[in-house]
Amino acid sequence: MPVENDYKTVNLNEVAKKAGVSIATVSRVINNNPNVTPVTRTKVQQVIRKLKYSPNRVAKRLRNRYASSNLLGVLIPDIQNPFYVEVLRGIEDVAYENKYALIMCNFSQDEKKEKLYLDILQSESIDGLIAAPTHEHDQKVIHLVKSGLPIVCVDRGLSGVDVDVVLVENKNGAFAAVDHLAKNGYKRIAYISGLPQLPSSQQREAGYIEALMANKLPVDRELIRLGDSSHESGVRLCEELLNLSSPADAVFAGNNLITLGALETIHKRKLKIPQDIAVIGFDDMYWSISLNPPLTAVRQPAYEIGKRAAELLIQRINDPVRPTVSMILKTELMIRNSC
Amino acid sequence: MPVENDYKTVNLNEVAKKAGVSIATVSRVINNNPNVTPVTRTKVQQVIRKLKYSPNRVAKRLRNRYASSNLLGVLIPDIQNPFYVEVLRGIEDVAYENKYALIMCNFSQDEKKEKLYLDILQSESIDGLIAAPTHEHDQKVIHLVKSGLPIVCVDRGLSGVDVDVVLVENKNGAFAAVDHLAKNGYKRIAYISGLPQLPSSQQREAGYIEALMANKLPVDRELIRLGDSSHESGVRLCEELLNLSSPADAVFAGNNLITLGALETIHKRKLKIPQDIAVIGFDDMYWSISLNPPLTAVRQPAYEIGKRAAELLIQRINDPVRPTVSMILKTELMIRNSC
DNA sequence: AAAAAAACTGTAAACGTTTTTATTGCAATA
DNA sequence: TATTGCAATAAAAACGTTTACAGTTTTTTT
Structure with missing residues (x-):
């Protein structure tokens, strides 16, 4: 017997009914569409607040295929490696600034796992992906790039396909x-x-x-x-x-x-x-x-790598036709005492 | 000007048309519903493979509110801390085994950031959440627990509310x-x-x-x-x-x-x-x-903490009414040379 | 051979949005 | 006064699924 869990399912309809307007109007209020009388707007806003309404992102994404999901995928080979953790931090900071959340997938250098995660990411309709592919000829990622999904590669490039990439020397x-x-x-x-x-x-x-x-x-x-x-x-x-x-x-x-x-x-x-x-x-x-x-x-400027990659990705999301770039960052020899 | 990106949008309709059946039948084939003739089934399967159809998870989730999103949220206070990375690894291994992907949110001990991420997670309709709340009286997380979302707390409990928790001594x-x-x-x-x-x-x-x-x-x-x-x-x-x-x-x-x-x-x-x-x-x-x-x-058995937490979470997702448990893991003093 | 039952398949509604199109009310114009 | 134009709002369609229900075919029973 499926258990009743009462996720508050306040939807446009309820708001509209309570406010005495149509759902279209409520939608307009939410999306700051100017064609709403100030008086209607405040009335609706009050109801929204009272009912604690918050839009259903799933429905939103179904409706506008090209609407932002505000979700970025990150495909990381090894979360145990502090290098990638640092890269992740860079990505995360930029993502947060731009109001994106991250779906983090750690595939542990396992190609099968990578494939599963990529499938999930794709059908979650993420806005973009930052990936460190298993190798240069990673068909799965190459295919995604070709499909038009905004992608930035880090640490490792992709051969035979035009893609933004952030590397070090x-x-x-x-x-x-x-x-x-x-x-x-x-x-x-x-x-x-x-x-x-x-x-x-x-x-x-x-x-x-x-x-x-x-x-x-x-x-x-x-x-x-x-x-x-x-x-x-x-x-x-x-x-x-x-x-x-x-x-x-x-x-x-x-x-x-x-x-x-x-x-x-x-x-x-x-x-x-x-x-x-x-x-x-x-x-x-x-x-x-x-x-x-x-x-x-x-x-390696790991944080910087992540930061740049995220910036490039967001740029590409906003402008899918801009030419691709390869960003090569410098390394620095930190001389201490082990030699 | 929004650029046309051609995400392959093969949907049930196209498959159905090509296979000469209705979308209901295709759906049944996909979901292994037994009421399909073997001959129809294979015919449909062939088309599915040929068109590389894969179901749109967004639509699926909109339709079945209680359908699994196969998405687990993880709310981590500090990704830079190797302890949490290890916890994350434990979570991830179990999640992968059970075909869940992770939405990883690192809130850097910042309560505002935590709130933003929780909002996103909620409206992504994740199946469950593993969280290390900012403090025992974290209203936002408490509210989520009360709403019925399956949650497991790690490292830190939550006061005044019944929730699974994994801690150490x-x-x-x-x-x-x-x-x-x-x-x-x-x-x-x-x-x-x-x-x-x-x-x-x-x-x-x-x-x-x-x-x-x-x-x-x-x-x-x-x-x-x-x-x-x-x-x-x-x-x-x-x-x-x-x-x-x-x-x-x-x-x-x-x-x-x-x-x-x-x-x-x-x-x-x-x-x-x-x-x-x-x-x-x-x-x-x-x-x-x-x-x-x-x-x-x-x-601290960090990997174990993550593993246990993920197991508890998946248990709870599958059985929302089972009594909550607190799991207290032992620590061990590793004596080396710094004292 | 006809009727009933079973097995399969199709139709249409629903999920919660956004957006196009249609409607309404009202002021300005002829 | 009748028409137009405009603004505000409502109605309806669409996104891609699942599923209840209805419809059709096949099989079994009489």
Whole structure:
């Protein structure tokens, strides 16, 4: 037996009846349509207040297909990664300013989950979407872009389709980090990569290799470890690197979580940073200074990324035909004590 | 000028026309109503697949007021706090298993923002809500509970109303931490509180005071500092405590962010932990071991909190009249090296 | 073979809005 | 006074579903 739950279902009809006008008039009052006598307007407004009427957004959205749902979708690969949390904060601040709420979908790098969430988002008729697709050829997202839904990609682009995108200089950032390691005399610099199919992972690897070459260091494939961008993979791959017959003397970690994982392994082995092994992470955190030792890291302007992405998205919603832009933000090497 | 964006608007009508049946039949096929000939069913299914039809959830929800929107609202006070992120992960996993998507609202301890988001959530006709209200007397949330919307509170209860709630033993957790400090010989143990109106802050303070008394230590109001649960307040209040004529020799930090703030201050002053000053934080993080020094902390089972809350919520959605429960989870003192 | 029952399918109403179109009342004009 | 024009309001259609009810076909029963 379905239980009666008494969501207040005050609707236009009740308001209209009580105010002695038609629902059209009430609707006009609500939407500030000027064609209403001041006296009628106040009368209706009083009833609205008395009955605590608030419009049903579902009905509203059904009626005007192009009416704003004031809903933005956000498709995030990994909510555990502080980087994305920071991006989210940027998005959220801008969204709030513009009176949008966020439907946040965390797909944990799981393509099936991503698909489910995208389906939901689409049929919720969101106004726009900020996404970090699983990879450059993410058909589902590409299809959405083609369908005309306003979309901004962050962290990862989309190939073969015209879409706004906010990225950072991954290659330069990685180069700076590895170059710094090399200049400090480290010879066996390892790279622990995130998911290898991600453009960002690839670009960081490219920067890594370029820096090695610039410093006349050999590129040893043994020192490049491919993971899945998780904390656990950082732990494991760092162990592998330390177990090599000729172990790494420095680690360049592909992201936040990998860095923390690597640190965990190093601390468990009671190795000294940077004497025994140096560490530089991609992604800075506001508490990096409190790590042991204070971490040297490539700072991505995460909050800024989110903020820009949200701004671009709202721009596009308001002007669907403006040319697409790619926004490339700078990274910054924060030198502390881990190298 | 509104631009024509061609969201594929395949609807029941088109499918029906193409399949040569009525929209009622198509609807029945979609909803697995048994009263359809197998031959008709497959015919319709083919058309559905061919046209890539997917039902419009907005229309669906308008029609069946009590139909599931498959949307859960989450009202989070501070997305920057890793504790809530972990809670969110727990919620999300359960939600996904049960095919719910999340509307995530981060209100940053701002009551106005909270109200806006609640309005949106309500008129989105979500199926249920998980909330950490700003305080025990949060009228807005109380009103929602009374209206019959399924709600589960986390981290903070709600007074004077019957609602499911998932909490931790704040007082016991705090007691264990402060007792540990006292047993290690610290005499001037400070407490940096989060927002004082939060029940959790109050309970932790109670545990703190009880532990002092149990160890025959005086309660010095000077050593109790009230903040706003933020990183910044941790930085500032820790400075105040170190500036006292008779400074604190140990700090019990009221949450995650406060802990990180306090650490920042201590490191800036080049003080040694735990020799110069000991630190215990409320809230453990998986990277606490990588902090300098590895942090002793009261672990809240954050993921578990989220998971339980989501389970309770889904139970309530499916059975709105089951009696409410309060779930109190245990904390655990993770002893590492900061004391 | 006709009647009754069962199984299937179609029609139309309803959900709560917005908006187009129609109606009303009233002042200004001829 | 009869007509027009205008403003304010009302009526009705539409958005895409689900579902009660009616209608049709098929099957079973007599």
